Amino acid sequence: MQCLTVSAAKVGKTSLIMSLVGEEFPERVPPRAEEITIPADVTPEKVPTHIMDYSGTEPAVLAANVVCVVYDVTNEDTIEKIKTRWIPLVNGDAEKGNKYVSQWEFIELRLLLGKGAELEGNTRWSTGRYS
Numbered sequence: 714m715q716c717l718t719v720s721a722a723k724v725g726k727t728s729l730i731m732s733l734v735g736e737e738f739p740e741r742v743p744p745r746a747e748e749i750t751i752p753a754d755v756t757p758e759k760v761p762t763h764i765m766d767y768s769g770t771e772p773a774v775l776a777a778n779v780v781c782v783v784y785d786v787t788n789e790d791t792i793e794k795i796k797t798r799w800i801p802l803v804n805g806d807a808e809k810g811n812k813y814v815s816q817w818e819f820i821e822l823r824l825l826l827g828k829g830a831e832l833e834g835n836t837r838w839s840t841g842r843y844s
């Protein structure tokens with residue numbers, strides 16, 4: 714399974730991947746995370762999972778089975794971009810039959826480190842649907 718993270722600039726997609734791999738929030742974040750493959754035996758679904766950091770190319774989006782859209786709950790622009798940028802980008806080739814996503818899972822797991830809310834213990838986890 715190919716999983717691609719996308720986001721507005723500097724929202725934290727590289728940090729998210731590095732947190733997953735390193736099991737802690739990274740102090741230093743490179744411009745892009747290395748591509749990683751999580752072996753099947755350590756995934757709940759027993760499917761090898763290849764995780765890629767978005768480099769701004771459409772082929773990467775078309776190759777992905779899962780697109781993980783990262784946004785900042787403290788920045789409305791990054792939420793608005795889900796509608797104005799990421800949904801059109803992922804569904805962009807629908808007319809050619811390449812890809813069409815009719816149902817979006819919406820999972821909020823932003824940690825808000827250093828932006829105030831996490832200091833007040835407001836870290837939130839929730840799930841929902843976006844369509």
Ligand SMILES: Nc1nc2c(ncn2[C@@H]2O[C@H](COP(=O)(O)OP(=O)(O)OP(=O)(O)O)[C@@H](O)[C@H]2O)c(=O)[nH]1
Nearest residue numbers: 720722723724725726727728742824825826827828
């Ligand atoms: N406060 C806070 N800062 C974060 C969080 N995640 C990432 N950051 C910080 O935000 C900055 C950008 O993080 P990146 O992971 O490089 O973001 P990105 O979306 O990969 O950035 P680009 O791909 O370069 O646009 C870094 O200084 C991170 O430490 C978070 O959950 N809370």
